[in-house]
Each structure stands twice: as structure tokens, then as C-alpha cells.
Amino acid sequence: MMQGGLPRLLMALSSLCTLAVPVEIQVQDAAGKPLDEVVAYAEPLSAKAPKGKLSHIIDQVDKEFVPLVNVVQVGTAISFPNKDNIRHNIYSFSPPKPFDLKLYSGTPSSPVVFDKPGQVVLGCNIHDWMVSYLLIVDTPWFDKTDARGMARLGDLPAGEYELKVWHPYQASAAPAQKIKLGAGAASAFAFRLKLTPPPASGNHNY
Amino acid sequence: MRIRSLTSRIVVFFTSLLALVLVATFVLVSVANLRISRQNAAHELVTGERIFRRLLEQQGQQLTQAVSALATDYGFRQAIGTGDTDTIASALANHGGRIKADLVMLSRLDNTIQADTLKPERVGKSYPFVDLLAKAGERGGASGIERIDGKLYQLVVVPIKAPIVIGWVTMGFEINDEIAADLKALAGLQVSFLGRNQGGWNLLASTLPPAQRIALNGTLSDRQMAGRLALEEEDYEIRLAKLADTPEGPIHALLARSLKEAMAPFYALQGTLVVLALVAIVVFLLAGIRIASRITGPLRDLAGVAERIQQGDYQQTPATQDTREIAQLAGSLAHMQTAIAEREAEITKLAFQDPLTGLPNRVRFNQLLDEAIARAREHDDSLTVLLINLDRFQQINDTLGHPTGDRVLALVGERLREAVRFEDQVARLSGDEYAVLLPGVQVGQSLSTLERIHRTFDRRFELGGRTLDVRAGMGAAGFPEHGQNATDLLRCADMAMYRAKRSGEPQMLYDPGMQSFREEHLSLLGDLQQAVERNELTLYYQPKVSLADGRADEAEALVRWIHPDKGFIPPGEFIPFAEQTGYIREVTRWVLAHAIAQAGQWVAADHPIKISVNLSTRDLLDPGLPDQVAALLAQHAMPAQYLCLEITESGLMEDPSRALDVLNRLRALGLSLAIDDYGTGYSSLAYIRRLPVTELKIDRAFVIELAHNDGDAQIVQSTIDLGHRLGLKVVAEGVEDQPTVAILARMGCDRIQGYVFGKPMPADAFVRWQQEHAASPA
Numbered sequence: 003m004m005q006g007g008l009p010r011l012l013m014a015l016s017s018l019c020t021l022a023v024p025v026e027i028q029v030q031d032a033a034g035k036p037l038d039e040v041v042a043y044a045e046p047l048s049a050k051a052p053k054g055k056l057s058h059i060i061d062q063v064d065k066e067f068v069p070l071v072n073v074v075q076v077g078t079a080i081s082f083p084n085k086d087n088i089r090h091n092i093y094s095f096s097p098p099k100p101f102d103l104k105l106y107s108g109t110p111s112s113p114v115v116f117d118k119p120g121q122v123v124l125g126c127n128i129h130d131w132m133v134s135y136l137l138i139v140d141t142p143w144f145d146k147t148d149a150r151g152m153a154r155l156g157d158l159p160a161g162e163y164e165l166k167v168w169h170p171y172q173a174s175a176a177p178a179q180k181i182k183l184g185a186g187a188a189s190a191f192a193f194r195l196k197l198t199p200p201p202a203s204g205n206h207n208y
Numbered sequence: 209m210r211i212r213s214l215t216s217r218i219v220v221f222f223t224s225l226l227a228l229v230l231v232a233t234f235v236l237v238s239v240a241n242l243r244i245s246r247q248n249a250a251h252e253l254v255t256g257e258r259i260f261r262r263l264l265e266q267q268g269q270q271l272t273q274a275v276s277a278l279a280t281d282y283g284f285r286q287a288i289g290t291g292d293t294d295t296i297a298s299a300l301a302n303h304g305g306r307i308k309a310d311l312v313m314l315s316r317l318d319n320t321i322q323a324d325t326l327k328p329e330r331v332g333k334s335y336p337f338v339d340l341l342a343k344a345g346e347r348g349g350a351s352g353i354e355r356i357d358g359k360l361y362q363l364v365v366v367p368i369k370a371p372i373v374i375g376w377v378t379m380g381f382e383i384n385d386e387i388a389a390d391l392k393a394l395a396g397l398q399v400s401f402l403g404r405n406q407g408g409w410n411l412l413a414s415t416l417p418p419a420q421r422i423a424l425n426g427t428l429s430d431r432q433m434a435g436r437l438a439l440e441e442e443d444y445e446i447r448l449a450k451l452a453d454t455p456e457g458p459i460h461a462l463l464a465r466s467l468k469e470a471m472a473p474f475y476a477l478q479g480t481l482v483v484l485a486l487v488a489i490v491v492f493l494l495a496g497i498r499i500a501s502r503i504t505g506p507l508r509d510l511a512g513v514a515e516r517i518q519q520g521d522y523q524q525t526p527a528t529q530d531t532r533e534i535a536q537l538a539g540s541l542a543h544m545q546t547a548i549a550e551r552e553a554e555i556t557k558l559a560f561q562d563p564l565t566g567l568p569n570r571v572r573f574n575q576l577l578d579e580a581i582a583r584a585r586e587h588d589d590s591l592t593v594l595l596i597n598l599d600r601f602q603q604i605n606d607t608l609g610h611p612t613g614d615r616v617l618a619l620v621g622e623r624l625r626e627a628v629r630f631e632d633q634v635a636r637l638s639g640d641e642y643a644v645l646l647p648g649v650q651v652g653q654s655l656s657t658l659e660r661i662h663r664t665f666d667r668r669f670e671l672g673g674r675t676l677d678v679r680a681g682m683g684a685a686g687f688p689e690h691g692q693n694a695t696d697l698l699r700c701a702d703m704a705m706y707r708a709k710r711s712g713e714p715q716m717l718y719d720p721g722m723q724s725f726r727e728e729h730l731s732l733l734g735d736l737q738q739a740v741e742r743n744e745l746t747l748y749y750q751p752k753v754s755l756a757d758g759r760a761d762e763a764e765a766l767v768r769w770i771h772p773d774k775g776f777i778p779p780g781e782f783i784p785f786a787e788q789t790g791y792i793r794e795v796t797r798w799v800l801a802h803a804i805a806q807a808g809q810w811v812a813a814d815h816p817i818k819i820s821v822n823l824s825t826r827d828l829l830d831p832g833l834p835d836q837v838a839a840l841l842a843q844h845a846m847p848a849q850y851l852c853l854e855i856t857e858s859g860l861m862e863d864p865s866r867a868l869d870v871l872n873r874l875r876a877l878g879l880s881l882a883i884d885d886y887g888t889g890y891s892s893l894a895y896i897r898r899l900p901v902t903e904l905k906i907d908r909a910f911v912i913e914l915a916h917n918d919g920d921a922q923i924v925q926s927t928i929d930l931g932h933r934l935g936l937k938v939v940a941e942g943v944e945d946q947p948t949v950a951i952l953a954r955m956g957c958d959r960i961q962g963y964v965f966g967k968p969m970p971a972d973a974f975v976r977w978q979q980e981h982a983a984s985p986a
Contacts, residue, residue, distance in 0.1 A: 130371060
């Protein structure tokens with residue numbers, strides 16, 4: 003314990019002194035092809051994660067959930083505005099948050115608060131093909147990769163984190179990377195992920 | 209109906225032909241149809257298998273869709289989503305019941321069974337139908353056939369999405385006989401599902417009747433993938449289709465097409481064909497009989513006509529025919545009928561008519577006589593038959609030739625025809641023999657007719673400037689007194705005629721006494737033989753007196769017969785008879801022997817008399833005669849110069865060359881040869897000149913009237929003159945008075961023979977007469 007006193011101090015100092023450590027994560031498939039829409043997030047190991055923005059919107063546009071892949075912090079209230087001129091239902095049997103919004107149009111009066119971490123799959127019971135994947139994480143530092151497979155986790159205080167990526171289609175979870183952020187420490191990380199998209203199902207025109 | 213009739217032949221032939229064609233057609237069609245039906249059955253099976261597979265696939269798809277629909281039911285998903293085992297189990301049963309699934313299973317993504325309505329005890333164990341699940345994972349749903357506890361199921365696996373896949377629901381539908389029946393209804397084939405395992409085949413479901421199922425179990429073998437299968441006396445074309453491989457072994461569908469059903473249309477066609485063929489044959493038979501009758505009917509009519517022609521009816525008119533060929537035949541038949549009638553008339557004429565005279569011949573006359581006798585008998589009437597035979601006709605023929613003879617015969621026929629009544633029949637029987645039938649005339653009344661006929665011969669026959677005197681002998685016999693039939697009557701008439709000719713009468717009626725006369729003749733032959741053997745014959749000598757010096761140093765030897773019982777028999781009675789029978793040669797030999805012997809005696813007595821002996825026709829044809837004569841001359845030491853042989857003209861005619869040969873050899877012996885009865889025949893002196901004769905004896909016919917008949921005188925004078933010119937001695941026979949002797953002497957005749965000098969007399973009487981004559985003044 004004594005031997006670890008100095009670094010802990012240094013880290014505390016640096017977190018006070020150097021506030022912004024931008025983290026860049028690149029996700030590629032086995033062939034090196036950049037993967038987009040992959041959730042990347044960092045869970046702090048040394049400190050309790052602060053609360054970030056606790057609201058999210060999943061639209062229903064043209065009989066699809068938009069976006070397909072979502073990531074929110076625990077406690078986020080998600081509203082589901084219906085942009086179609088037909089009614090939709092939203093349900094989930096996923097253990098973190100089973101719920102069922104009756105058929106509605108427009109925006110429901112109260113958003114749904116997801117207060118447990120985990121994966122939630124959202125569906126519409128009258129449009130079987132409508133699906134949206136939601137990852138509820140206990141950290142405010144998350145992002146989705148862009149078309150170049152790059153995700154940015156903003157400014158993280160120096161410290162130790164567990165860096166993870168997730169995609170609903172992933173064949174298996176990529177191993178988490180433990181990172182230590184601080185002055186002079188690396189801030190760019192790479193992941194490889196194998197995706198197996200589900201068979202196309204349903205007919206969007208129904 | 210006989211098979212030999214034309215109608216039957218035509219009908220049978222064409223009907224058989226048709227039947228043959230029909231049978232051949234039937235066989236060909238049957239064979240082809242049978243093959244086609246077989247092929248069809250096999251083809252149906254191939255198609256059937258395709259349909260069957262498609263049906264199974266469709267059923268799988270339909271079930272998959274149905275199950276998918278169930279699996280997406282929100283309530284169902286909600287129930288699954290609760291994760292409560294009991295709730296899940298009841299939801300599965302409920303929703304499975306909706307589509308009548310026989311089993312429903314729920315498996316998790318980790319392939320463990322979460323719920324199972326068929327076997328709840330399997331919960332928590334691993335899901336057994338992983339292949340199916342894998343397929344469902346790829347396609348979002350799959351169906352397949354599996355075996356569970358010896359039963360066959362169609363399993364459908366679909367994912368449960370909420371909205372992503374959270375598990376798999378498997379629903380099973382048992383494939384039982386009912387399903388097989390549905391498939392059978394759609395595929396049109398008997399369907400059996402067979403499972404195979406180490407133990408062999410086992411029947412899982414089938415549409416076959418129970419008995420055939422048992423049979424099928426017994427007959428199955430794994431080699432047979434297609435072909436024929438007989439089940440309980442029903443034939444099937446089968447095809448084995450593999451449906452699935454299950455952990456317990458492959459599942460096959462046995463598709464079977466009943467051949468009985470497959471062949472049903474073919475048998476129906478066959479039946480129709482048979483009926484059609486029978487109808488065709490019956491129609492053909494009737495039509496054939498009708499047509500054949502139309503052909504053969506007229507033929508039968510014509511055959512009837514021909515038959516009646518055969519029976520001698522030539523007055524038929526064959527019915528007019530509408531067919532050209534038959535009409536031709538009918539025409540030919542009509543012509544043939546006419547021709548046959550004409551020819552028959554001609555033949556009848558030839559057969560029954562004498563072509564020379566146009567009179568009926570012997571055959572016809574016999575017929576006519578028979579008919580006349582029958583009629584006369586019927587009407588109690590009488591009739592008379594006359595038989596007429598020409599005298600010396602043979603001589604006419606021989607000397608004037610046959611054409612002349614034929615003319616004479618024809619003329620005689622004409623004269624006879626003219627001499628009788630219209631109803632009388634004149635016929636020429638043969639040669640110079642004629643017969644006349646006088647119906648209704650008693651034989652006693654026939655004399656007038658006989659007289660009339662006799663008078664017709666008084667007229668001389670004019671033939672190409674030549675005048676001929678033809679005479680005839682006639683006999684008459686009458687029915688019923690002389691004979692009861694034609695043969696007897698003709699024989700009687702013949703006898704009467706013979707008698708007339710013999711006796712020199714122109715005619716004679718039959719007398720039953722003639723019968724005995726005839727019989728007498730027959731015994732006469734025996735008597736004559738006896739007479740020759742016993743020397744009952746005697747030679748008489750008639751002097752031939754020389755007119756130059758009155759000497760009677762020549763004589764003609766004439767045979768006489770003194771019968772021990774009948775007394776004297778004139779030569780006219782037995783000589784012609786001997787000539788007829790051929791016995792004349794014996795008689796001649798006897799005469800020659802005795803005459804030469806007598807002459808020899810006279811020569812020996814230095815009192816030589818030249819003897820003349822008559823030769824008959826037959827003697828002239830006997831080549832042995834000259835040697836016999838020579839032998840007799842030698843035997844009796846008689847010089848040939850004292851022998852003269854007399855021959856008749858007619859005797860020379862039979863075989864002139866042979867006769868001439870005999871004459872030459874006789875003449876060569878040195879004896880004299882004389883022509884007897886010269887003038888009665890028709891030989892000319894020119895002909896006589898060629899004969900080795902030395903003497904002519906003028907026939908008594910010319911001599912008797914010599915004194916009163918200038919014609920005869922001229923003939924005799926010229927004969928004597930010509931005879932002398934030819935160097936012949938001329939002798940006149942039958943001289944009965946002195947005036948004639950004087951005339952003949954004046955004419956220069958050499959010798960005279962006749963009653964005026966002396967009758968024929970025995971040898972001793974002749975010698976006495978000769979001595980008296982020599983003594984008397986010349």
C-alpha cells in the first residue's frame with residue numbers, strides 16, 4: 003500500500019491539473035475493415051462514474067427504429083417520438099427493463115427511464131421487423147464508431163478504465179482493455195470485432 | 209349354308225379378312241396401349257413423386273408459416289418472455305392446439321429444451337433435432353421429417369423473436385394414415401411411409417388397405433427402388449422415394465400406382481374396340497351377304513338356265529341383268545343355247561339321217577319303226593315294213609365308179625319317196641338297201657305299194673347321158689302278224705326280199721314258211737358239205753357247138769346236186785348260197801377235179817372234148833388255184849388245151865390285180881379263159897383286152913330276143929366283131945331256136961350253146977348225144 007502512494011497522488015494531481023485526456027478508439031473487423039455503429043465505452047475502475055446527460059431519443063421513422071444501436075447511461079430517460087403517421091407499440095422483454103408502451107402516435111407523455119445496466123432489445127409488436135438495440139452502461143463516457151470505425155470518448159480524467167466495445171450483431175464479445183489515462187499515456191486504442199448480422203427478416207413494407 | 213357356295217365364300221373371305229384386320233389392330237393397339245399404360249404408370253409415379261415431394265414441401269412451408277405466425281403472436285412471445293416455466297408450457301400447449309400440432313417444444317439459444325408438450329421430462333436436456341435447428345437458423349424457419357418413438361412427424365422449427373431471436377419453437381405434426389390419405393387424394397397414388405432401421409423396414413403410415421399393408425411388410429426389399437409389386441393379388445407400379453435421414457435411419461415414401469386403375473381406361477378402350485369390332489363384323493356380314501347375294505343371285509338364275517339347257521330345253525330367255533358382266537354371261541348363255549340347239553340338230557341329222565339321200569338311216573328307221581309299232585299296238589292298228597335291195601348294185605359301183613353309184617342311190621331314194629304316201633317313211637338302211645314303213649297298212653294291202661315301187665324301177669335311170677336299168681328285189685312283213693318288234697319285222701321283210709330275189713320275183717310278202725326255208729338253208733350248208741364228201745354232186749355237160757363246122761367238141765360242165773331226201777336241187781338254190789358262205793371253193797375244187805378227170809378219160813379214149821368250168825369270184829382270188837389246176841391236169845394226164853375256165857366280169861372287179869395275177873398264171877398253163885355272161889356287166893372291151901382271155905360268152909339276155917330286137921342284134925353283132933378284132937373266140941349262150949342260130953352264124957359267132965343243140969346232160973348221155981350229133985347233118 004505504501005508503495006502505491008505516490009502514483010495515486012500523481013494521478014490525483016494530474017486529474018486536477020490535466021483535465022482533458024481525449025480517447026480515440028478504432029474498431030475493425032478481422033479483415034481490417036472499419037466497423038461503424040459499434041458502441042465503445044470506458045468504465046472507470048478507480049472512481050465512481052459521474053452522471054452525464056441522462057436523456058435519449060429513439061425515433062420511429064418509416065417503420066424503423068432510429069437509430070438501430072443506442073447507448074445510454076444508467077438512469078437515462080428515453081423518449082420514443084413516433085414520426086410515422088401510423089401507430090406503433092414499443093416493448094421489451096429484456097431483463098434490465100421489460101416494458102410495453104401501448105399503441106400510440108406522437109410522443110408519449112412520459113419517457114421510459116432505464117435504471118439498470120444491460121442490453122435491451124426494443125420491438126414493435128405490430129411490426130416484427132422493427133428492432134432497436136440499447137446498451138445501458140454505468141458511465142458517461144461512451145460513443146459509437148463512425149463510418150471510419152472511429153469513436154471518441156471525449157475528455158476523460160486521468161485514471162484507470164476498462165475500455166469495452168459492443169455491437170448487437172457481434173459473434174462474441176471483444177475482450178475489454180484496461181487502460182490508464184494520464185499525461186504521456188496512450189490515448190488511442192484499437193479493437194477487432196466479428197459481426198454476424200442476423201438473417202434479414204420480415205418485410206418493411208407491411 | 210354350304211361353304212362351297214360363292215356367297216358363303218365371298219362373305220366368309222371378306223368377313224375373315226375384316227376380322228383378321230380387326231384382330232391385328234386390336235392386338236397392336238392392345239400391345240401399344242399396354243406398353244403406354246405401363247409407361248404411363250411409371251411416368252405417373254415419377255410425376256407423382258415430384259408432386260408428392262412438392263406437397264410435402266408445401267405442407268412444410270404452410271406449417272412453417274403457420275408456426276411462424278404463432279411464434280410472432282405477441283401474447284405468445286410475452287408468455288415466453290416471462291420466463292415462467294409453467295406459463296411457457298401452457299402457452300405452448302395452447303398455441304400448438306391452435307394449429308393442431310401434436311407436439312410443441314421450446315428450446316433456448318443454447319440448445320437446451322425449455323419446454324416439451326410431448327415429453328416434459330426432457331426439459332433441460334439438449335435439443336435433439338440440431339440439423340433442423342441449424343437449417344432454421346439459416347433460413348429463419350425449417351421443416352423436416354423425424355421419427356419419434358416409432359411415429360413419424362413433420363417438424364417445424366421457427367425462431368421466437370422479441371424482437372431478436374430469443375429461442376426456438378418446434379412444432380410436430382404426426383404423419384399418419386390421415387395425412388397419407390390427403391396426399392393420396394392430391395397425388396393420385398397410394399402412399400406409404402416406411403422407416404428403415406437396423407431391423408429392416410417398418411411401415412409408419414399408409415393408404416393401403418390393411419391386408420396389403422401386411423403383404424407389403426412381407427414383400428419389401430431394399431433393392432427395389434422402382435418396378436412392379438404384387439400385393440394381395442393387386443398389381444402396383446411402385447417407386448421408393450427417400451424423404452429424410454433421421455438418426456434412427458432413413459425415411460422413405462413408397463408411392464404405388466394401382467395397375468388396375470392405371471389400366472382401367474385401357475381396358476375401357478379395349479372393350480369399346482371389341483364392341484366396335486363385333487358391330488363392324490355384323491354389319492360387314494349383313495352387307496356382305498347382301499352384296500354376295502346380288503352377285504350370286506343372277507349367277508344362280510343363270511345356273512338354272514344352264515341346267516335346263518343341259519336337260520335339253522333350248523327355248524329359255526335368261527332374265528335381263530343389271531350387272532354388265534352377268535349380262536354378258538347371260539347373253540353368252542343365250543347364244544350358247546342357240547348354238548347348242550343348232551349343233552344338236554346337226555348332230556341328230558348326222559346321227560339319224562343318211563347324208564347321201566337325206567333319208568332317215570337305219571338307227572332312225574328303227575326308232576320310227578319302234579314308235580310306229582307302239583302306236584299301232586296302242587290303237588290296235590297294223591303296219592307294214594318293206595325292204596328293198598337293188599340288184600347288181602355292186603357292179604354299178606365297180607364299173608361306173610362310186611360317184612355314179614351314189615347318184616343311183618340318191619335317185620332311188622327320191623323315187624321311193626315319190627312312190628309312197630306322205631305318212632310313209634322311207635329310209636336307207638345300208639349300201640343298196642332301203643326300207644319303207646307303211647303305217648296303218650296291213651301287209652296284205654301293201655301289194656299296191658309294192659307294185660307302185662316296182663314300176664318306178666321300170667323307168668331307166670339317166671345319169672350324165674348314160675342310161676341305167678336298175679332293178680330291185682322287195683320283201684314285205686307286217687305287224688302284228690309277222691313280228692312284235694322292229695328287229696323281227698325287219699328280219700321277216702329281209703327274208704321275204706331274199707326269197708323274192710332268189711326266186712326272180714320282183715317282190716314277195718313274208719310267209720311264216722320262209723322261216724323254215726331259211727332254216728332249210730342252214731341245214732343245206734351241212735348237206736352241201738356232205739354232198740361234196742359223198743359225191744352227191746354230179747357234173748352235167750352242155751355242148752358248145754362250132755358254127756364253122758358244126759362240131760360239138762366243146763362242152764360246159766355244170767354242177768348238179770341230187771339230194772338223197774330232197775331230190776334235185778337247182779344250182780340257183782345252192783351256188784349263191786355256197787358263194788355267200790365261202791363253201792364255193794370246195795365246190796369248185798370238186799367240179800375241177802371231176803371235170804378234168806372226165807376230160808382226161810375222154811382224151812385217153814382218143815375222144816377229146818374241151819371242157820369249160822365256171823370259176824367263182826372267190827376262186828379267182830385264190831392264189832393256190834393255178835397250182836391245183838396244174839396238179840389236176842398232170843394227175844389225169846390231160847393237156848391244158850382241153851380245159852377252159854369261165855369267169856364273170858364282176859368276179860374280176862373285187863380285187864382286179866390279184867385276179868389278174870391268178871388269170872395270168874392259169875393262162876400260162878396253156879388253158880383257155882372265157883368271160884362268162886358278157887354284156888351284163890359294165891366292163892368295156894378295152895378292159896377285156898388287157899385280160900389274158902381267149903373267149904367271150906355273150907349273155908343269154910342279149911341272145912333270147914336277138915331275132916326280134918334290133919338293139920340286141922346290134923350289140924351282139926358289134927360284140928362279135930370287136931371280139932374277133934381282139935382275137936377272141938365269141939360264144940353265144942341261151943340259144944333256143946334255129947333262126948337265132950342262123951343270125952349268129954351270119955354275124956360270125958364262133959360257137960353256140962343252148963337248148964337248140966342240147967340241155968346239160970350227164971357225161972355218158974353227152975357222149976351218146978355227141979355221137980348222134982356227129983351223125984346228123986350239120
